[in-house]
Amino acid sequence: MLIIQVVLIIAMVAGGAYLLVVSPVNSRHLALRRLGLLAFVVFGTAAIIAPGLTSEIAGWVGVGRGTDLLLYLLFVAFLAFVATTGRRQRQLERQLTVLTRRLALDEAGPPPQRQADDSVRR
């Protein structure tokens, strides 16, 4: 197996597992994501300015063409995006649930007290 294949597969599985299960949402996590994004922008810009660059890097890590390397990296980035978005969505849903429940219960008021009810009926 090529080095790049091993590296990408490990990165994907580990990254996915980390984002889905382990990582708490905190500022450290957010900072890492932003740094990752920054690196991505730098890399993308460099690739545009010097088209030969991606092919050269690809050669170092054992991928034939620079376009393949880009495809793999985009794949990883996309999976990371799906994972973080999914997590964020679950958190939002949780908050929305708590809010909606609070609202519904407050609107309904407390359950009728049975004794009082009986005396009214009598």
Place this chain on the structure above:
Amino acid sequence: MAAVHDTWVVVPLFNEEPVIGDVVRGLLDVFPNVVCVDDGSSDQSAREAEAAGATTVRHALNLGQGAALQTGITYALADPAMEYVVTFDADGQHQVSDAVHMVQRLRDDEADVVFGSRFLDSRTRPGVLKRLVLKTAVVYSNATTGLHLTDAHNGLRALDRKVCEQIDIRQNRMAHASELTQQIAKTGGRMVEQPVHILYTDYSRAKGQSLLNGVNILTDLLFK
């Protein structure tokens, strides 16, 4: 049958306008406390339920059956006289007489939770596909809880107050049934099953769980 004032029947309600009135009236014949949790229905379900005499609690948004159940249980817990909660589907497939028996078993202190099961006798006749989906859910549920239930996704249950105080349903959609059994198993509550009759009408069949929804349930459980 004497009215049971210490029992709240929780009915998660979502777009069941044609049948909810009859379901509520049937329940009120026996159980004076019925709360319908209207889960953001787009039809007149909530009004029908209220007109039939149920208390209604309304979600401003559609959240799912699990969320509606938890809201109903939280509501019932606010009644200090509440000793038992029955969960009952809004589509008319459950029998009130089954619910009465289940509460009686709690009253006799036979268990802390009574689950309805449609597979304990031959009265209920689900189709082959439905049976397959339900049985898969049972296998998964038993594997994760270490319990031996025969029907994991039955909407008819009776819980005593202690159990209600301890559970916290966080699965908004259909995966709540497995979550509920997991939580009860964790608290060490005593569980028994009660054979119940599920009436599959054309109406309920049209609204039932599809095979594909089984995929959703599994995903929800794996990635909470």
